[in-house]
Amino acid sequence: MSRVDAHQPPPARYGYAVAGAVAVLALLAAVAVLVVGIRSWTGDFPTLGRHFRAGESARLELRAGEPAVLYVSPDTATFDGRCTGEVAGSPITVTEAPDTFTFFSGGRTWAARYEIRAERGGSGQLTCVASTGTGAPLLAVGDRPDNPHLVRKLAGTVAAGACVAGLGLTLGGAIALAVRKRRRA
CATH class of the missing domain: 1.20.58 (Methane Monooxygenase Hydroxylase; Chain G, domain 1)
Structure with a gap:
């Protein structure tokens, strides 16, 4: 004590x-x-390229074998359509994005919708056409998100x-x- x-x-x-x-x-x-x-x-969110609307063509830079992602702004309209394009004279592959990822950038919500791959790297064009009745959503091509990081x-x-x-x-x-x-x- x-x-x-x-x-x-x-x-x-x-x-x-x-x-x-x-x-x-x-x-x-x-x-x-x-x-x-x-x-x-x-x-650390993905960097987006120039925004464009469905029906317009957009220039993009792809590296061979490295995927890019097509993001859709659900604030503008839903997107269910088809995308085609080419890089260095070779067609690109557009498939459903394997992961869901939604984030805010530039005052808008962006959601990963499609993954874009090219066999050759370089500059190219991408054109996306929306299905009938879905409006003209705002689209952008960007980096693939690193979800684990x-x-x-x-x-x-x-x-x-x-x-x-x-x-x-x-x-x-x-x-x-x-x-x-x-x-x-």
Whole structure:
């Protein structure tokens, strides 16, 4: 059992304010970690080329064997159609996108719809024709999303924010308990 000096005054109540300030600062730091992490995460979204409408032709650059993705903005209309084109005189292959991926860019929602592949790399043309009655959706060709990387980055950001908040709240609570204990003694 520790002895308390009777001549020493108990800690002031401002110790509780210090504990509260530590907790609030930690929560603000956690929010900052989340904001910076999420901005970085959205910066890793696919890069889109020039937007075009169904029925128009679009220029595109493809690398041999590396897929690109045709994104559709569901904000404008649904797209169920057919796309054809060629790169360096060779036809391109257009198939359903193997993964679903939807993101925001330029104030619009974009959804992966088709995967585009070419046997040869270079510049080419892509023309997409919408089925009857689906309107003229806005389309764009872009990079293939790296879903595993995006999930890891988002999970890491959330975990870092939670750790900062948890540590700060724990430290603030420990300070408050220490002040309480000393004031009671």
